[in-house]
Amino acid sequence: MDLEAVATVPLPFAAWTQSRQQRIEAVLDRALAAVPGIPAELTDAMRYATLGGGKRVRPLLAYAAGELTQAGPDAVDGVAAAVEMIHAYSLVHDDLPCMDDDVLRRGKPTCHVAYGEAIALLAGDALQAQAFAVLQTTRLADPAGACRLLAQAAGPAGMAGGQALDLLHVGKAMTLPALETMHRLKTGALIRAAILLGAQCGRAAHGTEAALATFARSMGLAFQVVDDVLDVEGSAASLGKTAGKDAASRKPTYVSLLGLAAAKAHAQALREEARAALAPFGARARRLHEIADWIICRDR
């Protein structure tokens, strides 16, 4: 029995989050089944990089945006899994020795430490491809447009472009607008895709996309500002990854540009922008509000 369907009051946020996290875990588990005749190393590495960890921010945003347009979770599963698989592949490649050369991720050895560089490279490649297959397991009003949106979010004008900006700025001075551009592409583009694709799973009214894009932009930047703050304030134990590594690798951050207090204030300002963008939706935006608060007020 779906408790939510018969409830007269919405689930508390923690219970909603947990139910969707469990749901996406099952969806990803099915989408990443072993393939007969294919080396288990590859599919194991894909599963290792994707399952059993992370806050699932992007899937949660997709489900929440779906609720806003009256799409039930079953109508959003494909989109939610697709954005998470793109995210997971980007972490695998980002951690490789030729990129960030990181050994710890979500409290576990990174994929290439566990499976070797070659298999990690292929697992990331295969995860990106699989994301586009999984996207199209969801019935979408405009499947071609959805494919383009995810591709643009992942490609040179999105996440990959942002990573190139990041890479080429290590150890160099960066203005605040340049830092925002980098994050808007590196993490913001996929967050935006998660929200817009989630909304596309339901019946989006005129103006919904523009308002959600504004929300996504503020939320995405806030997410990154908080990340930078936590990189300074957090510990490896609570973060599940190496703390202080931005400073150690001399990457420009909101904290290095603004200072800690101003970075925190900036996050709160972005939070207000995000809230304002959701105002037209009233109670239908409940989960998106809750996720924004959760992201911006988290301590890990």
Add this chain to the structure above:
Amino acid sequence: MDLEAVATVPLPFAAWTQSRQQRIEAVLDRALAAVPGIPAELTDAMRYATLGGGKRVRPLLAYAAGELTQAGPDAVDGVAAAVEMIHAYSLVHDDLPCMDDDVLRRGKPTCHVAYGEAIALLAGDALQAQAFAVLQTTRLADPAGACRLLAQAAGPAGMAGGQALDLLHVGKAMTLPALETMHRLKTGALIRAAILLGAQCGRAAHGTEAALATFARSMGLAFQVVDDVLDVEGSAASLGKTAGKDAASRKPTYVSLLGLAAAKAHAQALREEARAALAPFGARARRLHEIADWIICRDR
């Protein structure tokens, strides 16, 4: 003026091939334009890896399959570019030090030699994403199905799975069926996608897909057998890549399993299978026949 449109007899194959190669070059050039605000290194590396080289076998197959279903080249451009970008990205990642560690490709330094490993990794990632964006610039009867087909061809049950099989068999004994499975995935899956997607750009009659899948399978394997033969018989100068590297890296090949003469005979047998699969199409399969002959009888 489109000379072909007014011609009463079809273009000779060499002229057709040249016109389609020029066409796909222009399509790829447009699809890989610089992105404002994105480091030129990234888009330059994507262009370097994709433009100005290669036989364009996959786009040619897509255009030829499109002709079979009455799709003009303009209706096939997106599909042709998408499969070529997937192919180009796979070469970039395949050449990386953690994979084949190759320094020469199409007579030029490999992408990571020219741009560094990190940018080459990102350029490959971005090319894969861009392929899915470009795919959906073509009007397809079933855009969701086309996206799934390309994704499956590139993913763990296709190219990436084949590369994992290849990687994990270096220096190990391999049976002929295992070698065929590896090639069916590593190169065959994308060749199949090029042909089936090209055919989907037009009006495919019942049974067309099954016959073309059979053609693709034989053609794809023949392509690989000939590659193995040329790796033994060719020189770096004529191949534009390092010759004899399969033997040097102790990879199983058709030549190492069958011997040179039997490998050549196997290629001819596959050629006959491919021809037989096209029989129902008569003259509409002219270009596919010509491509198969060209691939199997090439000396570089």
